[in-house]
Amino acid sequence: MFVLEKLEVSAGLHTQDSTQVSDATPIEATFHALPGELILGRPLKKGAPGKSDILCANDSSISKEHAVLQLGSTPGYGLGPTVELKDISRFGTYFRGQKLENGGSVSLQNGDVFKLGHKTCFRLRLKPILLYSSTDLLPDLKAHASTLDAHVCTKWSPQVTHVIQEAGSELVPAAVAATLTHFPVVTGAWLAAMTSRKFFAAPDLPNPAVYQPDAVLLPQPSGAGAPYMRTPFSAVLALRSETQLLQGLHFTFSRGFEDAGLQACISLLGGVVSEAPSKESLMVTSGTCQTPTDALPPAMSAITAAELLVCITTKDRGALNCRLASPTQPPRKVLLPPGQQQQQQQQQQ
Incomplete structure (x- = not known):
C-alpha cells in the first residue's frame, strides 16, 4: 500500500528550495492508496470536485489537474514497486529542486518529496503488507x-x-x-x-x-464432551499484560516439528526455547490435544502444541507445572510464576 503525506510548509517557501522539508516537517493530511493511477489537483470553482482524486485547496499555483501518480504493484515482498510522477500542470512540478518538463515524469522511491506549484509538498511512503x-x-x-x-x-x-x-x-x-x-x-x-x-x-x-x-475456538482433550471450546478473542488480547506467564519454563520442539508462531509466543511470554532437550524442559510435539506417544529422553515430559496453546490462552500456568511433575516421571520441583515464588520464599522464612 502507498501512503501520501501532504506536508505543512511555509507559504513563502520558494519552488526550488527543499531545505525546509524534512522528516520533522508536520503532516497536514495523509492518504492511503492502492496501486493504480491518482490525479492530484485543485477543486473547481464553487467547490465542485473536478477530475482530480486528491484535491489541494488554497493554492492558486496548482492546476485543476496538476500531476499524475502511477503506483505500480510490487513484484515480491520487500521489493520496491515502480512509482512514476508525471507533470501535466501550468505552474510546474518540482522534484529535488528541479522543475519537471511539462509532460515529463520521474521515478519516486520511499521517502521522496515532491512539490506541486509554489508551496504544496507531498511525501511518498511505501507500506508493504x-x-x-x-x-x-x-x-x-x-x-x-x-x-x-x-x-x-x-x-x-x-x-x-x-x-x-x-x-x-x-x-x-x-x-x-x-x-x-x-x-x-x-x-x-x-x-x-x-x-x-x-x-x-x-x-x-x-x-x-x-x-x-x-x-x-480452542481444541479440547478427548473425553471433554466437545472437540472445541468457543473463547472470546478478548482472552487473547489480555495476554499482552502477561509477559512473564512462561518465565522460568524451558521448551524443546520435537525433531521434525517446527512452529515459528508458537516459538514466538513462548519467547514473548518469558519462556525459553532451546534446541537441546533436558529433564528441566517440556518437549513440544505436533498433534491434537492427546497425550503424545513420541519417544522421550529419560525423565522428560511432553506436551502437544495444541495443549500448550490452550494453556497459554487460558493463562493456565498450573497445567504446565503439573506436566513438568508428570506422575510417569520422577517428581521435580514445580516452577511457579515469579510473584508466587517470592511469596513462597517469604512463607518458608
Whole structure:
C-alpha cells in the first residue's frame, strides 16, 4: 500500500528550495492508496470536485489537474514497486529542486518529496503488507489481497504485518504472536473493506480493530464432551499484560516439528526455547490435544502444541507445572510464576 503525506510548509517557501522539508516537517493530511493511477489537483470553482482524486485547496499555483501518480504493484515482498510522477500542470512540478518538463515524469522511491506549484509538498511512503494465513485464502480474499498488493505467507515471521483469523475458527499461534507484538489480527472482511476504494483519507481508513474476530475456538482433550471450546478473542488480547506467564519454563520442539508462531509466543511470554532437550524442559510435539506417544529422553515430559496453546490462552500456568511433575516421571520441583515464588520464599522464612 502507498501512503501520501501532504506536508505543512511555509507559504513563502520558494519552488526550488527543499531545505525546509524534512522528516520533522508536520503532516497536514495523509492518504492511503492502492496501486493504480491518482490525479492530484485543485477543486473547481464553487467547490465542485473536478477530475482530480486528491484535491489541494488554497493554492492558486496548482492546476485543476496538476500531476499524475502511477503506483505500480510490487513484484515480491520487500521489493520496491515502480512509482512514476508525471507533470501535466501550468505552474510546474518540482522534484529535488528541479522543475519537471511539462509532460515529463520521474521515478519516486520511499521517502521522496515532491512539490506541486509554489508551496504544496507531498511525501511518498511505501507500506508493504505481509499477510499470514494458516490455510489458503478463498478466491475472493485472494483477489482482494492482490488488489491491495498484499503478499501472503503461511509461516510466521517478524515481517508479518497482519494475521488472518476468521471468527469461529481454530486459534492459530501466529494470531497470539501478532497480538503480543501489537500487530493486527483481522478477518477477511478487512481485506474487502481495504479494497472498497482506490484511496482513503486517514480518518476513513478501515480500522483493523473493528475487524478482529469476536471469538475463536480452542481444541479440547478427548473425553471433554466437545472437540472445541468457543473463547472470546478478548482472552487473547489480555495476554499482552502477561509477559512473564512462561518465565522460568524451558521448551524443546520435537525433531521434525517446527512452529515459528508458537516459538514466538513462548519467547514473548518469558519462556525459553532451546534446541537441546533436558529433564528441566517440556518437549513440544505436533498433534491434537492427546497425550503424545513420541519417544522421550529419560525423565522428560511432553506436551502437544495444541495443549500448550490452550494453556497459554487460558493463562493456565498450573497445567504446565503439573506436566513438568508428570506422575510417569520422577517428581521435580514445580516452577511457579515469579510473584508466587517470592511469596513462597517469604512463607518458608
